[in-house]
Amino acid sequence: MRWWAVVEILEDILKAGSRSAGEVEVYLVEGRSVSAELKRTVVSKSIGSRHVSLSIRTITSGRIGTSSTSNPADWRRCLEAAVASGKLATPQAWNGLPDPGPLGGVDLSYDPALDPQPAAARQMLEAMVEGASRHPVQVTAGSASMSVGSVTLVNSNGVRYSRNQSLVSASLEAIRENSTGYEFDTSCSCDFDPALIGERAGFLAASSVNGKDIPTGTYDVILSPLAAAQLISAVLVPALSGRNVHAGRSRLAGSLGMQVADTAISVYDDPLLPRGLGSTRWDAEGIPTRKIPFIQDGILGKFAYDLKTAYRYGAESTGSAVHSGSDGLPAIGHHNLVIEGPETDLMDEPGLYVQDVVGAHTANPLSGDFSVELTNPFRVRAGAYESPVRKAMLSGNVFDLLFRTTGLGRDRRTIGSLIIPSIRLKDQHIIGV
Template structure:
């Protein structure tokens, strides 16, 4: 049995070449995870998983195929490579498929500088259970909370190594720790649910379980008595909890795959304003202790900091090698992949320029309108950016929150919304997407 992840990827590539592949790349993952759920003061569920997974992509000319397995024995690797080459020979040609040239390879920074792995010991199940119980107890201690739907504490550690027949070989380790609590307030048809949670790379950076539970309970209780808001055109303030979804829609439209397919409302808008002047969207994959940080992408290209939107102007797309070739552009080192599929483009850490006003300042500025704290569903026209989503939150009159609302729909046009938004200054800097509360004028609300 092949031992290290580096050896596994090397064995996969060697087997692929012997089976007749012109080129190949491989990924191997090894990790463990523990998740503890409690309910009503007792252990509800405990899960532990450990395993090693590997994936191989082979190219025969411009034909490619991907295979994966969790059995790392040498004989399995050989059979896997033969199957992949046979599949590739039957696949249609893709003129844009192919590995990076050796001169493109590298790392944007040292993996250790990113602090992606907590050096501390794995927490015991008892410690995780105590955290989940503490969160549940804090939520139940909030007036109006009738039950806790779920309270969870989890931890995981994973190592990854990638290699290619073009000479690339690199890997890193990462950890994740999380606490989450979902509380229910009220009873019968008047029940309301909300949640809070925190996820960090270092366990020591987590907020306390009691604080997470208390906030979850307070959020649920604050929604009691919710009703539908007025129908009409009003300003909408997207709370920091969900404001990143607006920037997420912008990132989706800037995805090279969507642009290459012609299914993006941003297509043809490079060099044009897409945000208010003065606002930038900075992608930085080198932020320490942040989940979206990487020293290199899934094709072995060095990651780097850049402005996707610079002072309001769209400057580029989110590209891997294949989509870059389709568009006649260089990859932006945004390739991501799992074990069973080829790379595809995706963003790393994103930060939107923050404003100078607090969320309360923006509430006073909006006067009458809707503060959105939760959203469900989404209907986004990829070509026009027409936008419609279900929402709940709080109705605002004269700059003050007056009552909770539910069962309403927000509609607008994303290009117009993004061009006219006003950011607050309340973004959480440790998140992978650092986006503050956003005020957008003149959206259509469908309520009563």
């Protein structure tokens, strides 16, 4: 089915849906991508992809129904399933889908010049291999991908929003003996140097060889942006969801206005950030997005709400609805979650630098307790890596970590939907030998 035909049927769905439901919303995502993969230093796979996904939500007397399909031409079956689903949902307080607003402007997360082509993906792979070759390592795997697409949201109140988006990502894995290194980057355009990704992966693998054991004890730890993002995503992010707060699944419930982190730490969603990977002027339900200060100078200021949760608990949507899965449901999330504070040099004092952690997803999201294995840990001193550590675990609690920071690094970067610097922590429990 051609693209313009797909757009035309959105109006048909709204028309047909309005006959069987009080309100109708349609969310359409389409796009194309190319990617290429390395096996050692050889380009081994070239992948082209086209995808489309249509989600329908209906609301009748506070009963919300949903469905989705990968075939827009099959929208009648999808609409029928959404209406049927609404009949089973428990009715809730509902004050309507949003009306249209003046939300135009240039696309925030889109490079119109990006044209996904296999040859460009190959060039990125070659540049990463060249970067890694500056170190005595073997490349084991790598990938490069580029995608462009669009998101369209329409509803029966007259909302007709559309935006383009693009994404470029590259990653490389390297090994020396049994020491591994991994690095990656993502952007909405080809504005990063793939050779630097390769160089960093090679450096991590090469310089972690011959690690020494470390005694069990208490250490000052510097979490890289990647390591910090893994722990924060596993525990802090779900605790900021209004739904989890009201359901009794967040340790931060009841802490609004209270100090939940060191005064140097601020955490906010910045949906309007130019070139942010999650940037958008409207959320997945058509609510205008804005900066949401979750934690300001250590004080908990807000939780994230979508419309459904906001109506149910008498709160206001924070424009935090995102389409995360394929089941047709918008859910509470964030767009570009920024962790911010005064930045300083973190490696001047002795400490243990941690590039990544193994098993962050096994952290207890309710209590915040975690124990993870460390990847590429180094002892640091006087601003530099001193010596690699062979193997160690870090045990602690994510909510407590937020009170043990002694500085944020100058290396803030994008890790998935987070924008986060490295974080220095005092008195952390390390299990070595």
